Structures are given as structure tokens and as C-alpha cells.
Amino acid sequence: MKQAIFGMVVLSVALLGCGEKKEAAVKPVKGDVAAGKLLAEKTCKTCHGENGGGVAPAIPHLAAQREGYLLASLMEYKSGKRTHAGLRDIAAQMSDADMRNVAAYFAGLPPVQSAAATDVKHTSLYEKGKAFAAECASCHGEDGNAKTPGTPTLAGQQPHYLVTSILEYHRDDRKMTSMKSVVRDSDRLDLESLALYFSAQTPVQRSTPTHGDAVAGEALSAMCSGCHGARGVSVDTATPSLAGQDAQYLAKATKAYRTTRQNWGMQRYVANLSDKNIDDIVAFYASQQPKPADQILGSVQELAKKCDRCHDQEGDASSTSAMPKLKGQDKDYLVMALRAYHDGKRESTTMHNMSFPYSNAIMDNLASWYASQPMK
Ligand code: HEC
Ligand code: HEC
Ligand code: HEC
Ligand code: HEC
CATH class of the missing domain: 1.20.5 (Single alpha-helices involved in coiled-coils or other helix-helix interfaces)
Structure with missing residues (x-):
């Protein structure tokens, strides 16, 4: 018996x-919240806080995060897919049940109030760029629309190109005393904020007279459009738009690739052009309607809509989703995570592709924006 x-x-x-x-x-399997609480108080509290809020910058908030994502992250630390020495050691000590329990506990906590909400305006790189741009206004115009022949318009120009070209003056690759002295003391983030500001402005077509033949120029421009876009409106953040740019500047800049300006792609294309060819191409591009750089920069909110498709969908109540919520997360942590994906240091093909086109300035702005939103 x-x-x-x-x-x-x-x-x-x-x-x-x-x-x-x-x-x-x-x-x-549903985790045991009470057991999760015990473990959290013993092992996680020093860093993730009593209330599930990161106790210092760059430590993520876990409160109200999706359960499925918390669980997936812990498993990835344990398996080594996500690398972070501290978390790997902690996760290595945890059983699958421990992970489920602690994920259920943190997911069930009410969201922490984000402190960043109040200072997002001060951290906006766009505003910072706008303030710096005052130094450039005497030559390039207040909103980057220059009026003096020979001085390029910056409004609507591609952001990566703006940063690169300023660095070229710094390094003296492009010789121009006025430009070198103006931007010498800027650091990288200042440059990116300037680029952010100028690229978001609406370009106005320049009216400097040209002496080339625009029709002949259009035919020749076929070999340029693969990089500079249809009718000179570039869709690549590192390649400048030429449409509607100042004719005198365009001619000088194009010819400079035959002598002083270094760029393998450009040198190859310009080497065989005569001065007449260049004048014709310039006449064509200068007469085209300019358009602002694609609004990856325009407003962070617009960009964030792309991210929300996966991250913060309205009405996505499924707690098992392995998609992290971003709203209300710690700003420094978000910046760090985005840069890690961007540089391929945190493994995720999707996020690598999503973050790759963006500069540090944009990632910083996106992070500020998300951090300032209330977590739902
Ligand atoms: C010594 C400080 C520290 C302790 C203790 C700690 N964490 Fe963390 N935690 C961090 C840091 C820092 C990160 C960000 C790591 C990274 O960049 O991947 C993190 C990340 C995480 C993440 C990923 C969150 C996300 O949004 O991707 C989870 C989940 C997590 N921790 C859970 C825990 C749990 C559960 C415990 C306790 C069992 C714990 N942590 C203990 C510091 C700590
Ligand atoms: C004293 C007048 C002057 C001031 C002030 C000035 N610039 Fe310039 N800038 C020029 C001229 C002239 C050129 C064209 C130089 C050349 O031919 O390479 C130029 C070129 C540039 C270019 C290259 C554009 C391109 O299409 O390649 C950038 C970018 C630029 N300036 C940014 C700035 C920024 C940002 C500021 C303010 C921080 C600034 N400039 C202030 C006169 C000025
Ligand atoms: C293989 C791609 C490619 C092709 C083809 C190409 N360009 Fe470029 N072009 C670039 C890149 C990239 C830059 C920025 C280089 C730099 O930083 O100096 C540039 C820069 C320029 C500039 C400087 C713009 C400024 O604001 O200073 C002019 C003008 C220009 N190209 C004209 C032309 C013309 C005209 C042709 C066709 C005859 C042409 N390009 C073909 C990639 C290309
Ligand atoms: C196609 C879906 C998709 C889109 C669109 C997307 N993401 Fe992600 N994102 C993911 C996935 C999946 C993860 C989790 C990857 C992992 O496990 O590391 C993630 C993780 C993240 C993280 C890490 C969060 C944490 O708590 O560790 C950040 C930050 C992030 N994404 C930001 C963004 C931003 C900003 C955008 C828009 C520019 C964006 N994502 C667009 C799918 C997406």
C-alpha cells in the first residue's frame, strides 16, 4: 500500500x-512574484533600487518593463549572448525559476517616475546647435541660407557630410582661414549639434548667375546622380546635396577635387572633366530645386514613431513580448545601448540596422526624448 x-x-x-x-x-510559466521579490531585495536592490529604478545613470530601470524581455535579457547574460561581466556573474548564479520569478516581480512594479522629464529641453542637441549657429550667421545666414556668392548654403545639407566637411577644415585638408578659425574649438558633439540644426532647415535656391549650359550639364550629371541623387538631391547622409547650391561655390568645390580636396570617389569622377564640363554641370545643379535632408533629423518624435512600431506600440499589453519598452528608461542607459548596437558591440541584427544610420547626436536626442516620456 x-x-x-x-x-x-x-x-x-x-x-x-x-x-x-x-x-x-x-x-x-508564470513566475512567482513573492520569490522574485526576495531575490531582488537580496541581489538586485543595490543597483536596480527598491522600486526597480536604476540607482545611478546607465543602470536601466526594470520596473514595469515587459516580463518577456526581462526574462530574455537574463537568459542572454547567462548564455553570454549579451556581454556584461557583472550581469553574467549574477545570471550564472540564477536558475531558470529564479529568472522567471524576478522577471515577474520587476514587471509587476509600477513604473518609476523619470527625472529626465524636466531637463530634456536643455539636453536637446538641436537647441544647442541653434545657439552655436549664431556664430555662423554673418556668412551662412541665420538659418544656413547664405546669400554671398562663394559661401555655401548649409540649410538642408546632409548631416554626416556637414560634420565631415567641418573636420576637413580642422585638419586643414580644406584650406580656408575664415572657416578654420570659426570652428576650431568645437568638439564632436558640438559639430553634430550644428549639423543637426542646419540639416533640419529648409534650403532656399541661390540666385548667383551661372555661365554654363544647363542642358549639356544635365546630360553630364548622369554620372554624378548615382551618388548625389536625382537632380542633386542626395538621399545619403554622407553625400552632399548639390541642388540649388551657390554656383560660384559649386564650381570652386568641384575643381578643388582636381587639386587640393581629397576624396577618392570624387577625384575619379572629376579628373576627366574640362572646365567647360564643370561649368555646365554647375549650371544644371544650381538651377535645381533644393530639398532638405531626409528628416531623420527633422524631429525626434517623427523618428521615434519608427521605433514605436516595435517598442512602444499602443495597446500592446502582451507581457510575454521580448520587445523592451523604451519610454521612461534611464537616458544614459539608452545612449549606451544604442551606441553598442550601432558599433556592433551588442548583438542584434535588427537594432544594428536600425541604429546604424544615426550619428551620436541623433542617438543622444532619441534617448533624451524616450527618457522624458512617461513609461506606460
Ligand atoms: C552591480 C550592479 C547591478 C546588480 C547588483 C544587478 N544589476 Fe542588472 N544591470 C546592471 C547594469 C549596469 C545593467 C546594464 C548592462 C548592459 O549594458 O547590458 C543591467 C542590466 C540588467 C538587465 C537588462 C535590462 C535591459 O533593459 O536590457 C536586467 C534584466 C537586469 N539587469 C536584471 C538584474 C537582476 C534581476 C538583478 C538581481 C538578480 C540584477 N540585475 C543585479 C547593474 C546591476
Ligand atoms: C567669415 C565667414 C564665415 C563664417 C563666420 C563661417 N563660415 Fe563656413 N564657410 C565660409 C566660406 C567662404 C566657405 C566656403 C569655403 C570653401 O570654399 O571651402 C564655408 C564653408 C563651410 C562649410 C562647407 C560646406 C560644404 O558644402 O562643403 C561648412 C560645413 C561650414 N562652412 C560651416 C560653418 C559653420 C558651422 C560656421 C559657424 C560655426 C561657419 N561655417 C562660419 C565662410 C564662413
Ligand atoms: C562615387 C560617388 C560620387 C560620385 C559619382 C560623385 N560624387 Fe561628388 N561627392 C561625393 C562625396 C562622398 C562627396 C563629399 C566628399 C568630401 O567630403 O569631400 C562629394 C562632394 C562633391 C562636391 C562638394 C560639395 C560641397 O558642398 O562642397 C561637389 C561639388 C561634387 N561632389 C560634385 C560632383 C559632380 C559634379 C559629380 C559628377 C561629375 C560627382 N560629384 C560625382 C560622392 C560622389
Ligand atoms: C523591427 C523592430 C524594431 C525597431 C523598428 C526598433 N527596434 Fe529597438 N529593439 C528591437 C529588439 C528586438 C530589441 C531587443 C534586442 C536585444 O535583445 O538586444 C531592441 C532593443 C532596443 C534597445 C535596448 C533596450 C534595453 O532595455 O536594453 C534600445 C535602446 C532600442 N532598441 C532603441 C530603438 C530605437 C531608438 C529605435 C528607432 C530608431 C528602435 N529601437 C527600433 C526591435 C526594434
């Missing part, structure tokens, strides 16, 4: 185990 009962117990335990495994394959 005793034997029989024991046998039955063993059998039902075995069945239970079986059922549990099957369940797990279909939907994750």
Missing part, C-alpha cells in the same frame, strides 16, 4: 513535470 502511494506520488510528480515542460513550450 505504502509502495503504491509512493508510486502514485512519483507518477503524478512525473506527470506534473511533463505537463510543465509542455506548458513551457507553449507559453512561459
Whole structure:
């Protein structure tokens, strides 16, 4: 009899185990919140806070994060897919049940109030760029629309190109005393904020007279449009738009690639052009309607809509989703995570592709914006 009962117990335990495994394959087993709380207080509190809020910059908030994502992250630290020495050691000590429990506990906490909400305006690189741009206004115009022949318009120009070209003056690759002295003391983030500001302005077509033949220029421009875009409106952040640019500047800049300006692609294309060819091409591009750089920069909110498709969908209540919420997350942590994806240091093909086109300035702005939003 005793034997029989024991046998039955063993059998039902075995069945239970079986059922549990099957369940797990279909939907994750619910964690034990009370057990998760105990573990969190013992092991996580020093960094992730009593309330699930990161206690210092660059430590993520876990409160109200999706359960499925918390669980997936912990498993990735344990397996080594996500690298962070501290978390790897902590996760290595945890059983699958510990992870489920602690994920359920943090996911169930109310969101922490984000402190960044009040200072987002001060951290906006666009505003910072706008303030710097005052130094450039005497030559390039207040909004980057220059009026003096020979001085390029910066409004609507591609952002990566703006940064590169300023660095070229710094390094003296492009010789122009006025430009070198103006931008010498800027650091990288200042440059990116300037680029952010100028590229978001609407360019106005220049009216400097040209002496080339625009029709002949249009035919020749076929070999330029692969990089500079149809009718000189570039769609690549590192390649400048030429449409509507100042004719005198365009001619000088194009010819400079035959002598002083270094750029392998450009040198190859310009080497065989005569002065007449260049004047014709310039006449064509200068007469085209300019358009502002694609609004990856225009407003961060617009860009964030792309991100929200995956991250912060309205009405996405599924707690098992492995998609992290970004709203209300710690700003420094978001910046760090984005840069890690961008540089391929945190593994995720999707996020690498998403973050790759963006400069540090944009990632910083996106992070500020998300950090300032209330987590839902
Ligand atoms: C010594 C400080 C420290 C302790 C203790 C700690 N964490 Fe963390 N945690 C961090 C830091 C820093 C990160 C960001 C790591 C990275 O960049 O991947 C992080 C990231 C995480 C993430 C990923 C969050 C996200 O948004 O991607 C999870 C989940 C997490 N921790 C859970 C825990 C749990 C659960 C515990 C306790 C069992 C714990 N942590 C203990 C510092 C800590
Ligand atoms: C004293 C007048 C002057 C001031 C002030 C000035 N610039 Fe310039 N800038 C020029 C001229 C002239 C050129 C064209 C130089 C050349 O031919 O290479 C130029 C070129 C540039 C270019 C290259 C554009 C391109 O299409 O390649 C950038 C970018 C630029 N300036 C940014 C700035 C910024 C940013 C500021 C303010 C921080 C500034 N400039 C202030 C006169 C000025
Ligand atoms: C292989 C791609 C490619 C092709 C083809 C190409 N360009 Fe460029 N062009 C670039 C890149 C990239 C830059 C920025 C280089 C730099 O930083 O100096 C540039 C820069 C320029 C500039 C300087 C703009 C400024 O604001 O200073 C002019 C003008 C220009 N190209 C004209 C032309 C013309 C005209 C042709 C066709 C005859 C042409 N390019 C063909 C890639 C290309
Ligand atoms: C196609 C879906 C998709 C889109 C669109 C997307 N992401 Fe992600 N994102 C993911 C996935 C999946 C992860 C989790 C990857 C991992 O495990 O590291 C992630 C992770 C992140 C993280 C890490 C969060 C944390 O808590 O560690 C950040 C930050 C982030 N994304 C920012 C963005 C931004 C900003 C955009 C828009 C420019 C964006 N994502 C667009 C799918 C997407």
C-alpha cells in the first residue's frame, strides 16, 4: 500500500513535470512574484533600487518593463549572448525559476517616475546647435541660407557630410582661414549639434548667375546622380546635396577635387572633366530645386514613431513580448545601448540596422526624448 502511494506520488510528480515542460513550450510559466521579490531585495536592490529604478545613470530601470524581455535579457547574460561581466556573474548564479520569478516581480512594479522629464529641453542637441549657429550667421545666414556668392548654403545639407566637411577644415585638408578659425574649438558633439540644426532647415535656391549650359550639364550629371541623387538631391547622409547650391561655390568645390580636396570617389569622377564640363554641370545643379535632408533629423518624435512600431506600440499589453519598452528608461542607459548596437558591440541584427544610420547626436536626442516620456 505504502509502495503504491509512493508510486502514485512519483507518477503524478512525473506527470506534473511533463505537463510543465509542455506548458513551457507553449507559453512561459508564470513566475512567482513573492520569490522574485526576495531575490531582488537580496541581489538586485543595490543597483536596480527598491522600486526597480536604476540607482545611478546607465543602470536601466526594470520596473514595469515587459516580463518577456526581462526574462530574455537574463537568459542572454547567462548564455553570454549579451556581454556584461557583472550581469553574467549574477545570471550564472540564477536558475531558470529564479529568472522567471524576478522577471515577474520587476514587471509587476509600477513604473518609476523619470527625472529626465524636466531637463530634456536643455539636453536637446538641436537647441544647442541653434545657439552655436549664431556664430555662423554673418556668412551662412541665420538659418544656413547664405546669400554671398562663394559661401555655401548649409540649410538642408546632409548631416554626416556637414560634420565631415567641418573636420576637413580642422585638419586643414580644406584650406580656408575664415572657416578654420570659426570652428576650431568645437568638439564632436558640438559639430553634430550644428549639423543637426542646419540639416533640419529648409534650403532656399541661390540666385548667383551661372555661365554654363544647363542642358549639356544635365546630360553630364548622369554620372554624378548615382551618388548625389536625382537632380542633386542626395538621399545619403554622407553625400552632399548639390541642388540649388551657390554656383560660384559649386564650381570652386568641384575643381578643388582636381587639386587640393581629397576624396577618392570624387577625384575619379572629376579628373576627366574640362572646365567647360564643370561649368555646365554647375549650371544644371544650381538651377535645381533644393530639398532638405531626409528628416531623420527633422524631429525626434517623427523618428521615434519608427521605433514605436516595435517598442512602444499602443495597446500592446502582451507581457510575454521580448520587445523592451523604451519610454521612461534611464537616458544614459539608452545612449549606451544604442551606441553598442550601432558599433556592433551588442548583438542584434535588427537594432544594428536600425541604429546604424544615426550619428551620436541623433542617438543622444532619441534617448533624451524616450527618457522624458512617461513609461506606460
Ligand atoms: C552591480 C550592479 C547591478 C546588480 C547588483 C544587478 N544589476 Fe542588472 N544591470 C546592471 C547594469 C549596469 C545593467 C546594464 C548592462 C548592459 O549594458 O547590458 C543591467 C542590466 C540588467 C538587465 C537588462 C535590462 C535591459 O533593459 O536590457 C536586467 C534584466 C537586469 N539587469 C536584471 C538584474 C537582476 C534581476 C538583478 C538581481 C538578480 C540584477 N540585475 C543585479 C547593474 C546591476
Ligand atoms: C567669415 C565667414 C564665415 C563664417 C563666420 C563661417 N563660415 Fe563656413 N564657410 C565660409 C566660406 C567662404 C566657405 C566656403 C569655403 C570653401 O570654399 O571651402 C564655408 C564653408 C563651410 C562649410 C562647407 C560646406 C560644404 O558644402 O562643403 C561648412 C560645413 C561650414 N562652412 C560651416 C560653418 C559653420 C558651422 C560656421 C559657424 C560655426 C561657419 N561655417 C562660419 C565662410 C564662413
Ligand atoms: C562615387 C560617388 C560620387 C560620385 C559619382 C560623385 N560624387 Fe561628388 N561627392 C561625393 C562625396 C562622398 C562627396 C563629399 C566628399 C568630401 O567630403 O569631400 C562629394 C562632394 C562633391 C562636391 C562638394 C560639395 C560641397 O558642398 O562642397 C561637389 C561639388 C561634387 N561632389 C560634385 C560632383 C559632380 C559634379 C559629380 C559628377 C561629375 C560627382 N560629384 C560625382 C560622392 C560622389
Ligand atoms: C523591427 C523592430 C524594431 C525597431 C523598428 C526598433 N527596434 Fe529597438 N529593439 C528591437 C529588439 C528586438 C530589441 C531587443 C534586442 C536585444 O535583445 O538586444 C531592441 C532593443 C532596443 C534597445 C535596448 C533596450 C534595453 O532595455 O536594453 C534600445 C535602446 C532600442 N532598441 C532603441 C530603438 C530605437 C531608438 C529605435 C528607432 C530608431 C528602435 N529601437 C527600433 C526591435 C526594434
